Amino acid sequence: MMLKDKVAVIYGAGGAIGGAVAHAFAREGAKLFLTGRHLAPVEAVAKGVVAPGGSAEAAEIDALDEQAVDEHLQSVTDRAGRVDISFNAIGIPNPKVRALLVELDVEQFSLPITTYARSNFLTARLAARRMVANRSGVIMTVTSTPSRTGTPLVGGGGPAMAAVEALTRDLSAELAPQGVRVVGLRPQGMPETGRIEESFGLYAKASGMTWEQFQELLASRTHTRRLSTLAEMANVAVFMASDQASGMTGTVVNLSMGSLDD
Numbered sequence: 001m002m003l004k005d006k007v008a009v010i011y012g013a014g015g016a017i018g019g020a021v022a023h024a025f026a027r028e029g030a031k032l033f034l035t036g037r038h039l040a041p042v043e044a045v046a047k048g049v050v051a052p053g054g055s056a057e058a059a060e061i062d063a064l065d066e067q068a069v070d071e072h073l074q075s076v077t078d079r080a081g082r083v084d085i086s087f088n089a090i091g092i093p094n095p096k097v098r099a100l101l102v103e104l105d106v107e108q109f110s111l112p113i114t115t116y117a118r119s120n121f122l123t124a125r126l127a128a129r130r131m132v133a134n135r136s137g138v139i140m141t142v143t144s145t146p147s148r149t150g151t152p153l154v155g156g157g158g159p160a161m162a163a164v165e166a167l168t169r170d171l172s173a174e175l176a177p178q179g180v181r182v183v184g185l186r187p188q189g190m191p192e193t194g195r196i197e198e199s200f201g202l203y204a205k206a207s208g209m210t211w212e213q214f215q216e217l218l219a220s221r222t223h224t225r226r227l228s229t230l231a232e233m234a235n236v237a238v239f240m241a242s243d244q245a246s247g248m249t250g251t252v253v254n255l256s257m258g259s260l261d262d
């Protein structure tokens with residue numbers, strides 16, 4: 001088991017990525033503290049983890065609320081003794097109508113930038129304060145390919161993802177000397193997730209294609225000629241969270257299947 005007895009806190013655990021990572025971490029022996037803005041989807045993931053014998057507790061925590069995140073981490077530390085892994089998988093809904101940057105309202109542009117940067121800063125900072133005391137821990141972020149490649153109609157999403165990747169590197173530069181690694185995952189769209197159909201479905205429609213045709217187009221840009229799965233992403237998350245990845249920090253794993261050059 002790659003994460004035996006590791007104490008992991010996941011933010012946005014009721015979502016597609018948070019849920020898949022929770023199941024993969026549990027399979028590898030981690031003790032999970034799952035959180036999300038609404039309790040019901042997080043509880044559903046926790047039940048799915050506990051049923052086959054895993055360890056998970058669910059809590060309703062807004063990952064933009066400093067006090068709530070801090071109090072939750074304190075209760076985890078008080079009960080489990082430490083926090084080994086902090087995984088921020090929050091995602092805010094994509095706008096229903098896609099606008100060009102020149103037409104975008106400044107509030108709409110700023111929302112993803114302030115939300116993702118604030119939440120990742122808060123959860124990382126509050127976990128790091130506890131991890132540094134043990135000189136051990138892993139902080140993990142999730143971004144997407146617009147962080148690195150010009151993408152139309154994503155509004156503030158590209159700058160938001162670029163900011164989180166810069167934060168990942170900067171946190172690592174400060175924390176790695178104290179034993180805490182900071183790493184990111186940059187998946188490409190995974191068709192099983194609702195978010196990606198909702199998001200890319202709009203592009204498909206605008207291009208006069210069906211969702212299936214659009215997926216084929218995206219897949220044709222990868223080296224494998226297919227898009228990756230949640231399970232593949234979660235397996236990489238397990239490795240990056242584990243001590244096997246002790247040589248990796250200040251970096252973001254490119255999970256684009258070759259469609260985005262390093």
Ligand SMILES: NC(=O)c1ccc[n+]([C@@H]2O[C@H](COP(=O)([O-])OP(=O)(O)OC[C@H]3O[C@@H](n4cnc5c(N)ncnc54)[C@H](OP(=O)(O)O)[C@@H]3O)[C@@H](O)[C@H]2O)c1
Nearest residue numbers: 012014015016017037038062063090091144187189190193
């Ligand atoms: N899905 C993909 O294929 C893909 C690919 C590349 C990158 N990503 C990125 O990965 C992240 C997660 O994607 P996903 O597909 O897992 O999205 P998702 O299924 O929509 O899940 C996002 C989760 O975050 C929760 N959340 C939102 N704001 C929160 C907050 N302030 N505090 C706590 N929880 C909060 C949501 O809870 P509520 O619903 O209760 O608000 C939801 O459970 C996003 O940043 C996305 O851009 C996704």
